[in-house]
Amino acid sequence: xxxxxxxxxxxxxxxxxxxxxxxxxxxxxxxxxxxxxxxxxxxxxxxxxxxxxxxxxx
Amino acid sequence: xxxxxxxxxxxxxxxxxxxxxxxxxxxxxxxxxxxxxxxxxxxxxxxxxxxxxxxxxxxxxxxxxxxxxxxxxxxxxxxxxxxxxxxxxxxxxxxxxxxxxxxxxxxxxxxxxxxxxxxxxxxxxxxxxxxxxxxxxxxxxxxxxxxxxxxxxxxxxxxxxxxxxxxxxxxxxxxxxxxxxxxxxxxxxxxxxxxxxxxxxxxxxxxxxxxxxxxxxxxxxxxxxxxxxxxxxxxxxxxxxxxxxxxxxxxxxxxxxxxxxxxxxxxxxxxxxxxxxxxxxxxxxxxxxxxxxxxxxxxxxxxxxxxxxxxxxxxxxxxxxxxxxxxxxxxxxxxxxxxxxxxxxxxxxxxxxxxxxxxxxxxxxxxxxxxxxxxxxxxxxxxxxxxxxxxxxxxxxxxxxxxxxxxxxxxxxxxxxxxxxxxxxxxxxxxxxxxxxxxxxxxxxxxxxxxxxxxxxxxxxxxxxxxxxxxxxxxxxxxxxxxxxxxxxxxxxxxxxxxxxxxxxxxxxxxxxxxxxxxxxxxxxxxxxxxxxxxxxxxxxxxxxxxxxxxxxxxxxxxxxxxxxxxxxxxxxxxxxxxxxxxxxxxxxxxxxxxxxxxxxxxxxxxxxxxxxxxxxxxxxxxxxxxxxxxxxxxxxxxxxxxxxxxxxxxxxxxxxxxxxxxxxxxxxxxxxxxxxxxxxxxxxxxxxxxxxx
Numbered sequence: 001x002x003x004x005x006x007x008x009x010x011x012x013x014x015x016x017x018x019x020x021x022x023x024x025x026x027x028x029x030x031x032x033x034x035x036x037x038x039x040x041x042x043x044x045x046x047x048x049x050x051x052x053x054x055x056x057x058x
Numbered sequence: 059x060x061x062x063x064x065x066x067x068x069x070x071x072x073x074x075x076x077x078x079x080x081x082x083x084x085x086x087x088x089x090x091x092x093x094x095x096x097x098x099x100x101x102x103x104x105x106x107x108x109x110x111x112x113x114x115x116x117x118x119x120x121x122x123x124x125x126x127x128x129x130x131x132x133x134x135x136x137x138x139x140x141x142x143x144x145x146x147x148x149x150x151x152x153x154x155x156x157x158x159x160x161x162x163x164x165x166x167x168x169x170x171x172x173x174x175x176x177x178x179x180x181x182x183x184x185x186x187x188x189x190x191x192x193x194x195x196x197x198x199x200x201x202x203x204x205x206x207x208x209x210x211x212x213x214x215x216x217x218x219x220x221x222x223x224x225x226x227x228x229x230x231x232x233x234x235x236x237x238x239x240x241x242x243x244x245x246x247x248x249x250x251x252x253x254x255x256x257x258x259x260x261x262x263x264x265x266x267x268x269x270x271x272x273x274x275x276x277x278x279x280x281x282x283x284x285x286x287x288x289x290x291x292x293x294x295x296x297x298x299x300x301x302x303x304x305x306x307x308x309x310x311x312x313x314x315x316x317x318x319x320x321x322x323x324x325x326x327x328x329x330x331x332x333x334x335x336x337x338x339x340x341x342x343x344x345x346x347x348x349x350x351x352x353x354x355x356x357x358x359x360x361x362x363x364x365x366x367x368x369x370x371x372x373x374x375x376x377x378x379x380x381x382x383x384x385x386x387x388x389x390x391x392x393x394x395x396x397x398x399x400x401x402x403x404x405x406x407x408x409x410x411x412x413x414x415x416x417x418x419x420x421x422x423x424x425x426x427x428x429x430x431x432x433x434x435x436x437x438x439x440x441x442x443x444x445x446x447x448x449x450x451x452x453x454x455x456x457x458x459x460x461x462x463x464x465x466x467x468x469x470x471x472x473x474x475x476x477x478x479x480x481x482x483x484x485x486x487x488x489x490x491x492x493x494x495x496x497x498x499x500x501x502x503x504x505x506x507x508x509x510x511x512x513x514x515x516x517x518x519x520x521x522x523x524x525x526x527x528x529x530x531x532x533x534x535x536x537x538x539x540x541x542x543x544x545x546x547x548x549x550x551x552x553x554x555x556x557x558x559x560x561x562x563x564x565x566x567x568x569x570x571x572x573x574x575x576x577x578x579x580x581x582x583x584x585x586x587x588x589x590x591x592x593x594x595x596x597x598x599x600x601x602x603x604x605x606x607x608x609x610x611x612x613x614x615x616x617x618x619x620x621x622x623x624x625x626x627x628x629x630x631x632x633x634x635x636x637x638x639x640x641x642x643x644x645x646x647x648x649x650x651x652x653x654x655x656x657x658x659x660x661x662x663x664x665x666x667x668x669x670x671x672x673x674x675x676x677x678x679x680x681x682x683x684x685x686x687x688x689x690x691x692x693x694x695x696x697x698x699x700x701x702x703x704x705x706x707x708x709x710x711x712x713x714x715x716x717x718x719x720x721x722x723x724x725x726x727x728x729x730x731x732x733x734x735x736x737x738x739x740x741x742x743x744x745x746x747x748x749x750x751x752x
Contacts, residue, residue, distance in 0.1 A: 008285070013153045014160075015284040015347065019144075026143025040281035047343045049145065052557050052573070053212075054233075054410040056346065056543075056550040058166040058240050058401055058616065 019046060076116060083109025090375075091180060097370050100446045103179070104364065107187045107442045111435045114191035119199065119431040126631065126639040127203050129423040134747040136209045137419055146210070148421035148749060151428055158416045159433040160350050162198070162408050163357070165244050165544045166401025166616075167441035172507035172514075173609060174398045175448035175456065176386040178376040181395045182445055189396070189403030190438035193646035197620055198408045199430030200627040200643055205413035206420055207741045213413040217626050219740045220633065225722045228715055229622050230558070235712065236407065236615040237555045238586075241330070242593030243608040244544045247506035249322045249598060250605075251537055256315040257302035257497050259322070261538045262545070263315065264298035265345065266329075272344035284347055291348045295542075299535050306497060319598045326548070327591035333549035334556050334583040342549045349543040356539045360443050360515060367521040373449035373456065378481065385461035386505070387606050388668035393657040396649075397613035402441025404646060406619025408434065421749060447514030448507075454484025455492065459510040462603030463503045473502055495526065496533035505603040508544075512536035555586035596701045599694070606668065607705055610661055614712050617654045621647055621716050625723040632727050633737040651720060658713035662706045671706035675699045 012018045020039050027034050037045075086106035090098065123129045140146040174182035204216055211219075214233065218226025252258045272291045276283060305311045317325070333341050382390040387398060401407070412430060420426055448456065457477045458466075466473040470486035477484050493501045496516060501509060516532035557573060559582040564571015570578045597604025624647035631640045664670030667677045678699045681687050687695050729735035 010153070011285055013150065014156045015288070017282060017284040020282055022147065023143040026141070026147075030143075038281075040277070043276070043282040044339055046144070047338045050415075051338045051342055051550060051553050053414050054407070054550075054554050055161060055415070056164060056547050057162045057407045057411055058164045058244070058405065058547060058612075 016046070076113070079109050079112050083113060090183065094375055097372060097374075100364060100369050100371055100450070103183055103371075103442060103446060107183070107439060110187050110191060111439065114195070115432060115435060118191065119195065119427050122196065122199060122431070122642060123424065123427040126636060126642055127200070129203070129426060131422045131424045132747055133423055134745040134749075135206060135420050135423055136417065136742070137421055138747055138749055139742075139745055140209065140418075145415065146418045149419040151421065151425040154416060154419045154421075154425070154429050155433055157419065158411065158429050159436050160354060161411045161415070162405070162433060163353065163437050163440055164401065164547050165247065165540060166405060166407075167437055168444045168511055168540065169244075169247055169507040169609075170399040170401055170613070171441045171445040172448040172511045173386050173460070173605070174395055175373060175445060176377060176379050176384040176460065177391060177395055178374050178380070179371055179445055179449045180375040181380070181391050182399055183442060185395055185399055186402050186438055186441045186445065189399075189646075190434055190441075193620075193649070194402075194404040194408070194438065195431040195434040196642060196646060197404060197406075197623050197627065198412050198434045199426065200630075201409040201623050202412040202417055202420075202426050202430035203423075204627065204630050206417040206423065206426055209742050210415075210418040211413065213409045213623060213626065216413065216630075216740075217622060221626060221629050221726055222722050225622070225626070225719055228719045228722070229619075229626075230562070232406075232615070232619050232622055232715055232719075233410065234555065234558050234562075235708075235715075236612075236619050237551050237558070238589045239593065239608065239612045239615045239708075240407070241548055241551045241555075241590035242597065243605070243612045245323070245326050245330070245548060245590065245594045246597040246604050246608060247508050248541045248544050249319050249326065249594070250504055250506040250603075251508040251512070251541060252317070252322055253319040253504075254316060254500070255498055255537075256312040257306040257534055258537045258541070259315040259317060260305040260311075261295075261298045261302045261534060262541045264301075265295060265348070265538075265542055265545075266341070268294045268298070269341055269345040269348060272348065273340045276344060277339050287344065288347045288351050291344065292351060295348065295352070295538065299538055300531065302534055303497060303530065320595075323591075323594050323598045326545075327587060327594065329545070330548050330552045330591070331583055331587045334552040334587060335579055338553070342546075342553065345542075345549065346546050349546040352539055353543050356536075357440055357443075360447070360518065361439075363515075363518040363522055364443060364446060367518050369446070369450040369518060369521070371446070371449040372452045374453070377453065382666075382669070385457060385465045387609060388666065389610070389657075389660060389664075393653040393660070394610065396653040397610050397617065397657045399441065400613045400616040400620075402438050402444075404617065404620050404650065405437075406616045406621070406623055409619065409623035422747070422751075444511060447511055447518060450514050450517055451510060452484065453482040454478065455489070455513070456510055457482055458484050458489050459501050459504050459513065460507070461503065462505050462601070462606070464601035464603060466503075468503070470500075470502060495529045497530035498533075503603070505605045507605075508537065508540045512540065552583065552586055552590070555590075556582045559585055596704075599697070600701070601698075602668065607671070607702075610657060611705065611708060611712075614654050614657055614661070614709065617650045618712050618716050621650050621654065622719050624650070625719055629723050629726055630739070632730055633739045635737070637731060647720075651716060654716055655713060658709050658716075661709045662713075671702045671709065675702040675706070678702070 020042050024036050086102050090102050090106050137146050137148040171182050214226050214229040217229040272287045276287050380391050466476040474484050474486045512533050515536040516529050519532040520529045597608045624643045627643040628640050665673050667674040678695055682695050730737045
């Protein structure tokens with residue numbers, strides 16, 4: 001069970017599912033004056049950024 | 059025992075261990091290279107390559123990181139200095155390795171080795187292993203390092219700043235051309251795998267609504283929940299693989315999903331255009347998640363399968379086609395083995411990934427070694443596995459699947475007779491049995507490598523799980539796996555190409571550079587998709603199967619980009635006052651220049667029509683003027699002549715670009731070495747790292 005939860009956590013890191021939580025933590029720690037975006041907003045913006053550069057190779 | 063004695067012991071056992079690894083690698087390599095009379099087991103290839111990778115990683119990459127690049131863990135990386143919680147984030151090195159590997163491993167290392175298997179397993183395997191350790195891994199590592207020292211700048215920007223604006227422009231043109239040819243050729247691979255195959259077409263078609271469903275779920279119902287969405291998507295795709303059998307069995311349903319190559323190509327072109335203009339969350343992103351999961355899972359399963367089955371290689375070490383007359387692609391080992399296998403040995407495209415997202419995530423400089431050098435070793439191993447999967451097939455079966463009808467004839471009996479006469483016996487009833495077993499109507503002339511790889515994978519998997527009864531499911535799983543991530547590369551590549559073209563057009567007229575202005579989006583997408591679509595359609599109509607002309611073009615384009623990357627790397631080494639180590643990047647670069655220039659020359663001017671584009675154009679126009687072309691075929695022949703001349707021009711363009719980048723860099727090197735010019739390195743400033751070890 002412990003193995004499964006750590007596997008899930010590693011996968012969350014790999015897939016970017018953990019990105020939002022990390023970004024919120026970053027904002028709270030370094031820029032408490034900024035508003036925190038909603039998870040949906042954040043997610044859409046990240047995707048747009050991701051696919052403007054070569055992200056998948058031959 | 060005292061501490062000092064303990065350290066001494068560890069040192070000795072370490073040395074003994076590495077000595078044993080080296081001996082095992084050398085022994086296995088010797089066995090692979092020298093045993094010619096009897097078939098060998100695939101494990102020899104696995105042991106030889108893994109030992110060479112270990113030695114290469116332990117010694118060569120360590121030498122590069124300590125002596126050549128002088129990676130410095132006390133120096134803050136851009137991830138630390140510019141940490142913004144989004145794209146610049148100090149990240150666990152294994153997570154970065156996973157990201158980077160998932161980004162670089164595409165269809166290339168699976169298809170290239172499968173095609174090169176026509177020469178036997180030896181030339182391809184040697185090039186995959188040695189090319190990676192001395193060339194591909196070095197390129198990925200050095201460019202990753204260069205970008206990391208420059209706040210994650212792209213290869214084009216680095217070329218412009220460190221070499222010259224000419225080099226930067228050459229890099230940009232090389233990137234757009236390689237995208238066009240890459241997308242055309244992988245689309246051709248999918249087309250050939252799915253033509254007249256209702257099962258495969260149904261499965262792949264279903265991934266589109268599945269991806270859209272996932273996109274809507276992630277957008278509206280559970281934003282950002284990638285894992286659970288991918289899991290749901292995976293289950294649905296597996297359902298589609300199994301359901302495909304039913305579709306293929308019911309004549310009415312089967313007729314809806316049965317297309318010839320031409321119509322499939324048009325559908326894929328339309329799909330590529332849609333994916334390039336639609337919002338990414340709807341189709342591109344969910345598809346990418348799905349295909350990345352399935353890709354990594356299947357690669358892992360394939361490794362387990364090979365270890366469990368330990369198959370014997372039916373293909374000889376060298377076939378008769380090292381003389382350059384092979385049916386899969388024409389041309390001798392040098393240069394064509396080195397062009398056919400780009401990804402898996404040296405892939406220029408990786409330098410775009412190494413100078414993209416990855417350098418912004420690295421926590422400590424020293425980790426660039428694991429991530430840059432290490433992940434390319436993993437990709438090289440994928441290529442070795444693909445080679446094994448192709449070589450477990452009986453050579454006769456391999457050639458029956460991969461030979462175009464234009465060479466062996468369209469009739470099964472005639473085709474098998476021709477292949478048997480080469481010394482690789484196969485019968486038409488054997489091929490019919492195999493086709494029945496994998497749920498296809500025919501496996502003849504399925505060029506492009508994907509189907510023979512799928513038969514090989516099905517062969518290996520059915521040896522461990524489920525036996526022959528599951529052969530058809532495994533075959534279609536493998537086809538789905540290849541087609542799914544080829545389409546993902548197609549989506550992502552068309553979109554990136556669109557942005558590059560918009561960038562370029564924006565130089566001439568500002569509004570065209572605005573990435574969200576719809577007329578510009580449509581125009582740039584149409585240009586990009588039209589360009590690769592043209593080459594795809596040309597490949598589909600080519601009586602020699604298209605792969606013979608397009609795959610070498612792709613290999614040359616990919617190596618061209620590698621030459622750009624390695625010459626940028628050499629320039630940086632010289633500017634870092636490391637000219638005595640410049641051979642690290644210079645040797646693979648010189649080799650690639652020789653291979654690409656020879657291949658370009660032969661593809662243009664070789665007198666044999668199957669190798670030289672101009673010779674083929676001349677042969678066809680000779681037929682036309684002497685009246686040997688049937689009345690209805692005149693227009694088609696005219697088009698073939700035009701296409702061959704166009705391919706010759708494109709090849710010539712690549713050859714010229716290689717020369718331009720090499721000359722531009724050499725001018726810079728000589729000026730610096732003769733002290734005519736002060737070497738000014740454009741690295742970002744040194745800052746001391748505050749991050750501790752992980």
